[in-house]
Amino acid sequence: MKIAPMLFAVVCATAVPALAQTGTYTVRQLTPETASKATRAALEACRKNGYQVAVAVVDRAGVAQALLRDRFAGPHTVSTAINKGWTAISFRTDTLEFSKLTAGPGGSAGIRHLPNVVAVGGGVNIQAGGSTVGAIGVSGAPTGEADEACAKAGVAAIRDELDF
Numbered sequence: 001m002k003i004a005p006m007l008f009a010v011v012c013a014t015a016v017p018a019l020a021q022t023g024t025y026t027v028r029q030l031t032p033e034t035a036s037k038a039t040r041a042a043l044e045a046c047r048k049n050g051y052q053v054a055v056a057v058v059d060r061a062g063v064a065q066a067l068l069r070d071r072f073a074g075p076h077t078v079s080t081a082i083n084k085g086w087t088a089i090s091f092r093t094d095t096l097e098f099s100k101l102t103a104g105p106g107g108s109a110g111i112r113h114l115p116n117v118v119a120v121g122g123g124v125n126i127q128a129g130g131s132t133v134g135a136i137g138v139s140g141a142p143t144g145e146a147d148e149a150c151a152k153a154g155v156a157a158i159r160d161e162l163d164f
Contacts, residue, residue: 027060028060028128028129028131028133029059029060029133029134030057030059030065030126030128030133030134032065032066034158034161034162035057035059035065035066035134036057036066037157037158037161038057038066038126038136038154038155038157038158039055039056039057039066039067039068039136039154040068040154040157041153041154041156041157041158042055042136042138042150042151042153042154042157043055043068043070043150044153045149045150045153045154046070046138046140046141046146046147046150047070049141049146049150051140051141051142051146051150052070052071052072052073052074052140053069053070053073053077053081053138053139053140053141053147053150054067054068054069054070054073054077054078054080054081054138054139054140055067055068055069055081055136055137055138055150055151055154056078056081056082056084056085056136056137057085057126057134057135057136057137057154058082058085058086058089058134058135058136058137059089059133059134060089060132060133060134061089062085062086062089062090062135064082064085065134067081067082070140073139073140074140076139077139077140078139080118080120080122080137080139080140081122081137081138081139081140082137083116083117083118083137084118084120084122084123084135084137084138084139084147085123085134085135085136085137086116086118086123086135086137087116087117087118087119087123087137088123088124088125088135088136088137089125089132089134089135090117091111092125092132093125094121094123094124094125094148095118095119095120095121095122095123095124095137095144095148096120096121096122096123096144096145096148098119098123099119099120099121099144102119103119118137120144120147121143121144121145121147121148122137122138122139122141122144122147122148122150122151123135123136123137123138123148123151124136124137124148124151124152124154124155126155126158126162127162128162128163129162129163133162136151136154136155137151138150138151138154
């Protein structure tokens with residue numbers, strides 16, 4: 001009958017570390033080098049099409065991690081690029097899709113009035129290993145679709161460095 005108390009002690013001893021681990025979690029972040037590479041690639045993609053833009057990569061919390069503004073990009077493009085990234089990461093939806101989902105007088109349209117929300121194409125989430133690790137925002141091309149194409153070029157440039 002001494003086995004039961006020993007078994008109970010072993011179960012309790014192994015359960016405590018498991019419970020302690022539930023109080024924390026691990027997250028994946030882009031390195032500054034990877035964020036910069038994505039930003040540079042998106043800027044170059046826009047330049048090839050003759051667009052002067054600003055490009056920002058935000059981390060998983062929506063904080064700007066890397067930013068480039070081409071010399072003739074408008075002054076508004078910096079904050080718009082950051083906010084496109086922020087919108088994509090906040091709502092876990094690329095902003096071109098987000099603009100469609102929140103268009104018109106429907107119940108979701110009001111979300112467009114929150115601070116920093118930009119419901120225009122150009123914000124694209126960055127996925128790695130099944131989780132969202134950041135987003136890239138591009139502002140300054142003539143359309144949201146063109147901004148999004150440049151953002152996707154930025155993501156494509158770092159795809160091999162991420163666990164897709």
